[in-house]
Amino acid sequence: MSPASTLSRESAQESILRSADQLFYERGIAGVGMADVRDSAGVSLRRLYSLHPSKSDLVAAWLEDRHQTWMRWFADSVDRQVVDGVEPVRAILGAIEEWATSPGYRGCAFLNAIAETTEIDDRHRAIVADHKRALIQHVSVVVHGAYPSAPEWFASALGVLIDGAVVDSAVFGSLAPIADASSAASTLVDSFT
Amino acid sequence: MSPASTLSRESAQESILRSADQLFYERGIAGVGMADVRDSAGVSLRRLYSLHPSKSDLVAAWLEDRHQTWMRWFADSVDRQVVDGVEPVRAILGAIEEWATSPGYRGCAFLNAIAETTEIDDRHRAIVADHKRALIQHVSVVVHGAYPSAPEWFASALGVLIDGAVVDSAVFGSLAPIADASSAASTLVDSFT
DNA sequence: TTGCGGTGAGAACGATAGTTCTCTATGGTG
DNA sequence: CACCATAGAGAACTATCGTTCTCACCGCAA
Numbered sequence: 001m002s003p004a005s006t007l008s009r010e011s012a013q014e015s016i017l018r019s020a021d022q023l024f025y026e027r028g029i030a031g032v033g034m035a036d037v038r039d040s041a042g043v044s045l046r047r048l049y050s051l052h053p054s055k056s057d058l059v060a061a062w063l064e065d066r067h068q069t070w071m072r073w074f075a076d077s078v079d080r081q082v083v084d085g086v087e088p089v090r091a092i093l094g095a096i097e098e099w100a101t102s103p104g105y106r107g108c109a110f111l112n113a114i115a116e117t118t119e120i121d122d123r124h125r126a127i128v129a130d131h132k133r134a135l136i137q138h139v140s141v142v143v144h145g146a147y148p149s150a151p152e153w154f155a156s157a158l159g160v161l162i163d164g165a166v167v168d169s170a171v172f173g174s175l176a177p178i179a180d181a182s183s184a185a186s187t188l189v190d191s192f193t
Numbered sequence: 194m195s196p197a198s199t200l201s202r203e204s205a206q207e208s209i210l211r212s213a214d215q216l217f218y219e220r221g222i223a224g225v226g227m228a229d230v231r232d233s234a235g236v237s238l239r240r241l242y243s244l245h246p247s248k249s250d251l252v253a254a255w256l257e258d259r260h261q262t263w264m265r266w267f268a269d270s271v272d273r274q275v276v277d278g279v280e281p282v283r284a285i286l287g288a289i290e291e292w293a294t295s296p297g298y299r300g301c302a303f304l305n306a307i308a309e310t311t312e313i314d315d316r317h318r319a320i321v322a323d324h325k326r327a328l329i330q331h332v333s334v335v336v337h338g339a340y341p342s343a344p345e346w347f348a349s350a351l352g353v354l355i356d357g358a359v360v361d362s363a364v365f366g367s368l369a370p371i372a373d374a375s376s377a378a379s380t381l382v383d384s385f386t
Numbered sequence: 387t388t389g390c391g392g393t394g395a396g397a398a399c400g401a402t403a404g405t406t407c408t409c410t411a412t413g414g415t416g
Numbered sequence: 417c418a419c420c421a422t423a424g425a426g427a428a429c430t431a432t433c434g435t436t437c438t439c440a441c442c443g444c445a446a
Contacts, residue, residue, distance in 0.1 A: 028309065030223050033403050044424045045405085055404065107308070111360055115300070115308030116221065129364055157377035160370050161350075164357025167304055171322055177353050184350035188377060191384040226433055237394045238435085248434065390445085398437070407428070416419085 013051055015041040020062040025109045029059055029116050056121065059113070063127045066109055071134055074099075078142060088146040089158070089189050092139060093182035096162055100169045100178055107170030111163065135159060149192045161185055200236065206244055208234040213255040214262075218302045222252055222309050249314065252306070256320045259302055264327060267292075271335060281339040282351070282382050285332060286375035289355055293362045293371060300363030304356065328352060342385045354378055 019040035023032040034055055038045050052058035074095055081091035099105065106112070110128040117124055139162070140155035147154070161181040168177035200208065212233035216225040227248055231238050245251035267288055274284035292298065299305070303321040310317055332355070333348035340347070354374040361370035 030309070034405080035403075045426085046407095047423065049405075050422085111364070112308040114364055115305040116223070125364075132361065132364055151376070153373045153376045156370065156373040157354075160357035160361055160374045160377070161353060162357070163360050164353035164355070167356050167360055168325065168353055171304070171307055171318075171325055177349065180346045180349040181353045183344070183346045184353070184377070184381060187381055187384055191380055227435080228433075238396085239393065239437095242435075243392090388446090390443105392443095393441080395440090396438090399435085401434090402432085404431085405429085408426090410424085412421105412423080414419105414421095416417105 009051075012041070012043050012047055016043060016048060016051060016058075017062060017065050020058060021066055024059070024062055024113075025066075025106060026104060029113060034058075056123070060123050060127060063110065063113060063124060063131075067127065067131045067134070070109075071131075071138070074135070075138060082142075087186070087189075088142050089185045090182060092142065092158065092162070093165070093178060093185060096165055097175060097178045097182075100166070100175060105170070108163065108166045111167060132159065132163070135162070147189055147192055150189070151192070154188065154192075157188070158185060202244075205234070205236050205240055209236060209241060209244060209251075210255060210258050213251060214259055217252070217255055217306075218259075218299060219297060222306060227251075249316070253316050253320060256303065256306060256317060256324075260320065260324045260327070263302075264324075264331070267328070268331060275335075280379070280382075281335050282378045283375060285335065285351065285355070286358070286371060286378060289358055290368060290371045290375075293359070293368060298363070301356065301359045304360065325352065325356070328355070340382055340385055343382070344385070347381065347385075350381070351378060 016037065019037050020032075023036055023040060034045065034048060037058070038048050041048070048058075052061055077095035077098055078088070078091045081094050082088055086094060110131050113124060114128050136155055136159040139158050143155050143158060144150060161184060165178045165181035169175060209230065212230050213225075216229055216233060227238065227241060230251070231241050234241070241251075245254055270288035270291055271281070271284045274287050275281055279287060303324050306317060307321050329348055329352040332351050336348050336351060337343060354377060358371045358374035362368060
């Protein structure tokens with residue numbers, strides 16, 4: 001086995017990704033050095049680089065990981081509320097509100113990452129675009145199941161409302177944009193039925 | 194007078210702000226060094242620092258300047274379309290579309306700046322929040338003038354739709370989110386009348 | 387004419403950070 | 417037991433960048 005002071009490959013990987021998530025989300029990608037990740041994860045720089053050969057690779061791994069985690073959480077939150085009898089479209093914005101209320105909320109990590117990306121890092125851009133597509137896809141399933149008469153563009157428009165609400169709530173440090181988005185979404189649903 | 198090779202204080206200031214706008218918007222704040230601004234503006238580092246004592250000051254001056262410029266452009270674009278008979282709410286999203294179609298479009302400079310801001314630079318945050326408030330204020334005047342029966346939250350919701358459309362169009366490199374936002378906004382207006 | 391203030395050009399300084407390298411130790415395998 | 421791949425600790429290398437400093441120059445006022 002490994003020495004007591006070192007972690008297995010899996011534990012190290014997990015610890016690195018958890019630390020990367022905390023640090024990158026809280027302080028931004030540029031605001032976090034590899035040494036910070038090393039300190040927080042409790043691994044050596046050597047190990048960090050052996051698992052993620054560059055910072056760009058680490059960021060990509062982090063985004064992929066966060067995509068999985070966040071989508072799972074979002075889907076669960078929406079499902080939970082719908083089961084409790086909340087209107088689907090309200091449940092979607094309710095999940096966003098729940099997220100925005102959590103401590104340390106700093107908006108969407110993916111959008112922040114894109115805004116920070118200075119050079120043309122196509123890999124990161126692609127991950128973010130895929131994340132947004134997956135979000136709209138999920139919203140689309142929920143919404144067109146619940147409101148069959150909704151027009152084609154409704155799921156995409158909800159995606160726009162979600163991203164706008166997330167961004168604005170972070171800018172203003174307020175839940176009001178989410179409430180406004182929720183009102184708008186509900187009004188749209190009412191207009192279809 | 195100044196020597197031929199040097200610019201007046203005003204010309205230098207103008208040149209610096211124009212260069213800062215191009216560079217910061219195109220490559221992000223962190224991606225631009227003071228030396229880059231110097232080269233592009235054609236002034237010396239000494240002069241650059243005498244007009245803007247730190248990079249943070251320069252960024253603040255740039256954001257203030259861009260706020261003025263952008264708001265003026267936006268208001269004009271909306272007015273122009275309304276005069277041409279375009280529905281006000283369509284005109285608002287039309288202005289966003291016109292912007293997003295312009296070469297070098299990289300989303301909202303203010304939102305990008307916020308996302309990049311790692312430490313708590315309250316000055317920059319405040320400028321961005323003021324910009325968004327001013328945008329919503331303008332939208333509010335236009336919209337509540339044109340649709341008196343619109344509910345209180347409508348202008349704010351339009352602000353959310355605008356920011357979402359801006360962000361998503363930059364992420365996807367597509368005008369589709371703007372069209373979706375426009376459809377949603379028009380449908381909302383129809384539902385009030 | 388002689389300083390003085392402001393300027394350009396660019397070197398220099400100090401800090402930070404991505405990445406690699408050295409040295410040492412440890413545990414599994416032949 | 418000896419060997420080797422791998423790990424930790426941290427120094428070292430290299431590059432970038434914000435900021436300041438040096439030196440030379442020029443126009444203007446006393």
